[in-house]
Amino acid sequence: MAESDYNETLQQLCQRLDSFTGSDIKVSPDMSLVNQLAIDSIKLLNLIMEIEDTFDISVPINALVDVQTVRDLADLIHKIKTES
Amino acid sequence: MNLLNKLDAAAALRKAQLPEAVGAFGIPIEEVYSSTEARIGENRVLLFGTNNYLGLSFAPECLKAAHEAIDNEGTGTTGSRMANGSYFGHRELEREFADFYQCRESIVFTTGYQANLGTIAGLVGPGDVVLIDGDSHASIYDGCTLSGADVIRFRHNDVADLDKRLRRLGERSAVTLIIAEGIYSMLGDQAPLVDIISVKNKYNSLLLLDEAHSLGVLGNTGQGLVEKTGMMEGVDFITGTFSKSLCSIGGFCVSNHSQLDQLRYISHPYIFTASPSPATIASTRAALKLLRNGTKLREQLWKNAHQLYSKMSEIGYKLGPEPGPIVAAILDNPKQALALWQGLLENNIYVNLILPPAAPENKSLVRCSINAAHTSEQMQHVCETFAKLYTEIGID
Numbered sequence: 001m002a003e004s005d006y007n008e009t010l011q012q013l014c015q016r017l018d019s020f021t022g023s024d025i026k027v028s029p030d031m032s033l034v035n036q037l038a039i040d041s042i043k044l045l046n047l048i049m050e051i052e053d054t055f056d057i058s059v060p061i062n063a064l065v066d067v068q069t070v071r072d073l074a075d076l077i078h079k080i081k082t083e084s
Numbered sequence: 085m086n087l088l089n090k091l092d093a094a095a096a097l098r099k100a101q102l103p104e105a106v107g108a109f110g111i112p113i114e115e116v117y118s119s120t121e122a123r124i125g126e127n128r129v130l131l132f133g134t135n136n137y138l139g140l141s142f143a144p145e146c147l148k149a150a151h152e153a154i155d156n157e158g159t160g161t162t163g164s165r166m167a168n169g170s171y172f173g174h175r176e177l178e179r180e181f182a183d184f185y186q187c188r189e190s191i192v193f194t195t196g197y198q199a200n201l202g203t204i205a206g207l208v209g210p211g212d213v214v215l216i217d218g219d220s221h222a223s224i225y226d227g228c229t230l231s232g233a234d235v236i237r238f239r240h241n242d243v244a245d246l247d248k249r250l251r252r253l254g255e256r257s258a259v260t261l262i263i264a265e266g267i268y269s270m271l272g273d274q275a276p277l278v279d280i281i282s283v284k285n286k287y288n289s290l291l292l293l294d295e296a297h298s299l300g301v302l303g304n305t306g307q308g309l310v311e312k313t314g315m316m317e318g319v320d321f322i323t324g325t326f327s328k329s330l331c332s333i334g335g336f337c338v339s340n341h342s343q344l345d346q347l348r349y350i351s352h353p354y355i356f357t358a359s360p361s362p363a364t365i366a367s368t369r370a371a372l373k374l375l376r377n378g379t380k381l382r383e384q385l386w387k388n389a390h391q392l393y394s395k396m397s398e399i400g401y402k403l404g405p406e407p408g409p410i411v412a413a414i415l416d417n418p419k420q421a422l423a424l425w426q427g428l429l430e431n432n433i434y435v436n437l438i439l440p441p442a443a444p445e446n447k448s449l450v451r452c453s454i455n456a457a458h459t460s461e462q463m464q465h466v467c468e469t470f471a472k473l474y475t476e477i478g479i480d
C-alpha cells in the first residue's frame with residue numbers, strides 16, 4: 001500500500017516536471033534537478049509552490065537542502081504526505 | 085573544484101551572459117553635488133535610482149546634527165550596545181520611533197538588513213513557520229534561513245494563496261509569522277494589507293510588515309502602508325530602514341507587543357555588531373522630524389511619481405502594476421534592458437539595471453526611483469529621454 005502510494009507520487013511528480021521544464025527531455029527519477037533538468041534555485045522555489053498545490057501539502061524550502069534528484073524530491077513529498 | 089575555482093566558474097558564467105554589462109553594477113560615483121545630481125566619469129548626471137524619496141540627503145538640519153554629534157561624541161561607538169552601552173541618541177531615537185508609530189516598543193538596529201535578520205530570527209525558530217511573500221527582499225529570506233524555522237512562500241500579493249497555505253498548516257498557523265512589504269522594491273507595488281490582516285486574524289498568526297520603501301512615502305505623516313490603510317492595529321511588527329527616505333544607515337522594529345524587548349538579549353544581529361555611530365543617529369533623528377512633517381515633500385514626490393508613471397505608460401513601456409516612487413520598466417530581455425540603461429546614462433541619467441535572477445520571475449528591469457527634490461525640468465528631461473530611447477532601441 002505505502003509502496004504503491006510512493007510510486008504514484010513519483011509518477012505524478014515526473015509528469016508535473018515534464019510540463020514544468022517544457023523541454024523534450026523525458027524526466028526520470030534519477031535525474032538531477034539542477035544539472036540535467038536545468039531547474040535553478042529560483043525555478044525550484046516556484047516549482048515547490050506548484051508541488052504544494054498539486055499534492056495539497058506544505059513543503060518548507062529549508063527542507064530542500066538535501067534534494068538533488070527527482071527521486072529525492074519524491075521522497076520528501078512522500079514523507080510530508082505520510083506525516084500529515 | 086576548489087573554493088576559488090567555483091568563484092571563477094560563476095564569474096565566467098556572468099561575463100558570458102552579459103559581457104557589456106561591466107560597469108552597470110556598482111558604478112563609480114566621483115562627486116555628489118546634491119540629492120539629485122552627481123558626477124560619473126566626466127559627466128554631471130541626474131540621480132534617478134537612489135531611493136532618496138524625500139530628497140533629504142543634504143538637508144541642512146541633518147548635516148548640522150551629524151556635524152555636532154561627531155564633534156561631541158566622536159566618529160564611532162566602537163562596539164555593541166550590550167558591551168559599550170546605549171548612548172543618549174540611541175535611546176532617544178527609539179523613543180521617537182515608538183512615539184511616531186504610537187507603539188509600546190521600539191528597537192534600533194545597525195542596518196535595515198539586520199533589522200529583518202534580527203527580528204525574524206528573534207521571533208521564530210526551529211519548529212515554527214515563516215510564511216513569506218514570494219517576492220520578499222533578500223534580508224527577509226536571510227532572516228528566515230538564520231532562524232531555522234520552516235520557510236514557506238505564498239504567491240506575490242495573492243491573499244487567496246496565503247489563505248490556502250495557512251489552511252494547510254492546520255494548528256501550526258498559530259506559530260506562524262507572515263511577512264509582507266509595504267511597497268515592493270522591484271515593481272513598486274503595494275501589499276494588500278487589509279486583506280492580509282483579515283486572513284492573519286482568521287488563522288491566529290502574527291504579521292511582520294517591512295516598510296523599507298513606504299516609510300516617508302505613504303500615509304499623512306509618512307508612517308507607511310499601515311497609516312495609509314489605517315491598519316496599525318492589525319500589524320504585529322513593523323521593520324524599516326534609515327537608508328532610504330531617512331538618508332542615513334540603520335534600521336528599526338516597532339511593536340505593541342512588549343515581548344519585542346526580549347530580542348535585545350537573544351537576537352545576534354542586534355547583539356553582535358557595533359551600534360550606529362553618533363552622526364548616523366543624529367542625522368536620522370533630524371530626518372525623522374522632517375519626515376513626520378513632510379506632507380509637502382510627499383505631495384511633490386507623488387506628483388513626480390504620477391508624472392513619470394503616466395508618461396512612460398503613454399509611451400508604451402510595460403510597467404509595474406501601480407504608480408509610486410519606484411517606477412520599473414519591464415523589458416523583454418536582458419540585452420534590451422542593458423541598451424535602455426546605457427542609453428539613459430549616455431543622456432546623463434542614472435537609474436538601476438536589474439537582471440535575472442535578481443528580479444521576480446526572471447524579468448529584466450530598468451528601475452527609476454523618484455525623489456521629492458527632482459525639479460520639473462529634470463522630470464521633463466527624463467520623460468523625453470525615455471520617449472526617444474523607446475523608438476531608438478525599438479522596444480515595442
Ligand SMILES: Cc1ncc(COP(=O)(O)O)c(C=O)c1O
Nearest residue numbers: 195196197221223269296325327
Ligand atoms: C525591502 C527591504 N528591506 C530591507 C532592506 C535593507 O535595508 P538596509 O539598506 O538598511 O540594510 C532593503 C534595502 O535594501 C529593502 O529594500
